[in-house]
Amino acid sequence: MTVxxxxxxxxxxxxxxxxxxxxxGIDLTIARGEFVSLIGPSGCGKTTLLRAIADLERPxxxxxxxxxxxxEAARLARSYGYVFQAPALYPWRNVERNVMLxxxxxxxxxxxxxxxxxxxxxxxxxxxxxxxFPWQLSGGMQQRVSIARALSFEPALLLMDEPFGxxxxxxxxGLNVHLLDLWRRTGMTVVFVTHSxxxxxxxxxxxxxxxxxxxxxxxxxxxxxxxxxxLEIRETPAFLEVAxxxxxxxxxxxxxx
Amino acid sequence: xxDRARTAAxxxxxxxxxxxxxxxxxxxxGGGPRAIVPAPHEVAFAVAQGVFGAPVTSPHSLxxxxxxxxxxALAGFALACVVGILLAVAIVHQRVxxxxxxxxxxxxQTVPVLAIAPMVxxxxxxxxxxxLLPKALIAAWLSFFPxxxxxxxxxxxxxxLQLDVMRTYSASGWDVFAKLRWPASMSYLFVxxxxxxxxxxxxxxxxxxxxxxxxxxxxxxxxxxYYGQTLQIWAALCMAALLSLAAIGATDxxxxxxxxxxxxxx
Numbered sequence: 286m287t288v289x290x291x292x293x294x295x296x297x298x299x300x301x302x303x304x305x306x307x308x309x310g311i312d313l314t315i316a317r318g319e320f321v322s323l324i325g326p327s328g329c330g331k332t333t334l335l336r337a338i339a340d341l342e343r344p345x346x347x348x349x350x351x352x353x354x355x356x357e358a359a360r361l362a363r364s365y366g367y368v369f370q371a372p373a374l375y376p377w378r379n380v381e382r383n384v385m386l387x388x389x390x391x392x393x394x395x396x397x398x399x400x401x402x403x404x405x406x407x408x409x410x411x412x413x414x415x416x417x418f419p420w421q422l423s424g425g426m427q428q429r430v431s432i433a434r435a436l437s438f439e440p441a442l443l444l445m446d447e448p449f450g451x452x453x454x455x456x457x458x459g460l461n462v463h464l465l466d467l468w469r470r471t472g473m474t475v476v477f478v479t480h481s482x483x484x485x486x487x488x489x490x491x492x493x494x495x496x497x498x499x500x501x502x503x504x505x506x507x508x509x510x511x512x513x514x515x516l517e518i519r520e521t522p523a524f525l526e527v528a529x530x531x532x533x534x535x536x537x538x539x540x541x542x
Numbered sequence: 543x544x545d546r547a548r549t550a551a552x553x554x555x556x557x558x559x560x561x562x563x564x565x566x567x568x569x570x571x572g573g574g575p576r577a578i579v580p581a582p583h584e585v586a587f588a589v590a591q592g593v594f595g596a597p598v599t600s601p602h603s604l605x606x607x608x609x610x611x612x613x614x615a616l617a618g619f620a621l622a623c624v625v626g627i628l629l630a631v632a633i634v635h636q637r638v639x640x641x642x643x644x645x646x647x648x649x650x651q652t653v654p655v656l657a658i659a660p661m662v663x664x665x666x667x668x669x670x671x672x673x674l675l676p677k678a679l680i681a682a683w684l685s686f687f688p689x690x691x692x693x694x695x696x697x698x699x700x701x702x703l704q705l706d707v708m709r710t711y712s713a714s715g716w717d718v719f720a721k722l723r724w725p726a727s728m729s730y731l732f733v734x735x736x737x738x739x740x741x742x743x744x745x746x747x748x749x750x751x752x753x754x755x756x757x758x759x760x761x762x763x764x765x766x767x768y769y770g771q772t773l774q775i776w777a778a779l780c781m782a783a784l785l786s787l788a789a790i791g792a793t794d795x796x797x798x799x800x801x802x803x804x805x806x807x808x
Contacts, residue, residue, distance in 0.1 A: 378725075
């Protein structure tokens with residue numbers, strides 16, 4: 286079953302001489318249960334592609350189908366959870382109420398909201414922090430709250446835009462392990478934007494390599510690594526071989542003009 | 543020196559210098575019961591006499607006059623809150639209103655309130671409306687402006703990221719307002735409310751001048767200047783300042799309660 290299907294997708298911002306082609310001729314199919322990373326240098330349109338899937342940007346050409354329908358209909362049906370680059374928590378709400386926010390909007394009963402919020406916070410390892418406020422947490426903890434918030438209504442599709450980009454490497458490693466575990470347990474589909482090769486290879490079943498100006502897909506690397514991935518896998522020859530393929534594709538698509 | 547003494551010392555120094563200057567001015571201008579500048583202790587005595595020397599229902603009581611002014615200011619402030627917030631909500635949600643209403647809101651404040659006040663009183667008086675309402679309208683006239691402009695900024699405070707979050711939940715316009723714009727505007731609102739509260743007191747006093755009011759701190763000021771009772775003027779001024787302080791203090795308390803409910807940060 287296909288979750289995302291893009292054919293000849295293009296997005297052009299602005300008009301006239303100010304015109305920028307963010308995405309050009311994107312063909313991509315993502316099946317249910319996949320963990321797909323979009324990787325590329327800044328300006329390659331990876332975030333724009335993710336935002337288009339989420340109906341936060343409108344395609345200017347080609348077709349884009351999400352969950353068998355238009356991105357807008359998929360958004361209105363609340364079929365995805367979105368984790369932004371920054372935690373984007375509401376500072377006037379405590380941790381628990383931040384996680385309950387989407388449930389409030391979706392009209393879930395109060396008792397169930399609380400129960401689900403506690404459950405999701407436990408999933409991201411933040412039990413006991415329900416009453417804290419965002420400013421009382423570290424950056425990594427804030428981002429975990431925002432993941433719990435995106436998971437609160439159990440979307441089958443999780444879109445993540447460089448969620449760990451602002452975090453230190455040790456925190457990022459921990460969250461990567463956590464995320465992979467979460468993906469295996471829930472069987473959801475994940476589309477993950479990153480500019481880190483090790484992160485993309487460690488997490489993904491498939492890695493979509495993109496190049497800038499205009500944003501294009503230069504290669505799609507199948508990982509072939511087993512689903513069981515301890516962090517040490519990053520030093521194995523199999524892992525390094527996949528990383529090498531990704532790096533080669535990135536270099537092929539990259540120009541220094 | 544303790545910390546408290548260290549912070550108090552500069553304040554007390556300025557206070558002492560001001561008192562010295564005041565006494566000097568009082569001495570140079572002659573003194574006596576009709577002095578142009580009465581000495582601080584004379585003003586303090588006049589205030590004390592006005593507060594404690596007469597029953598609160600008597601027209602000689604400063605408490606009575608302060609209460610009349612406070613009632614006007616409070617009614618005007620409440621009206622200003624309702625009008626100011628409703629205007630801001632309308633302006634933020636309707637681009638047309640932003641362009642059509644905002645210039646008039648600004649223009650309203652360029653007309654001196656001293657010129658507006660008698661007009662409001664006369665027009666409403668002819669329509670048979672007297673008493674609290676015309677005065678409250680004048681207080682509200684001054685008071686609604688900071689609330690409207692502050693709330694416009696506050697309701698627009700959420701950044702595109704916070705708005706995108708709402709969009710991914712396909713939240714309704716009402717949800718975006720109630721769960722994002724409104725709570726985000728609160729810190730702006732309280733800055734505005736503090737300014738608005740003092741302006742409501744000023745407006746209430748100004749409104750008492752042309753109404754020929756028998757009561758209120760404005761009436762005391764007017765009567766005092768009419769009969770050359772400088773002490774009465776100064777005593778009324780002190781009460782007006784105390785009233786403004788109380789108004790700021792009350793909004794401050796409300797703000798603290800809100801901040802506490804938000805875990806200690808606005």
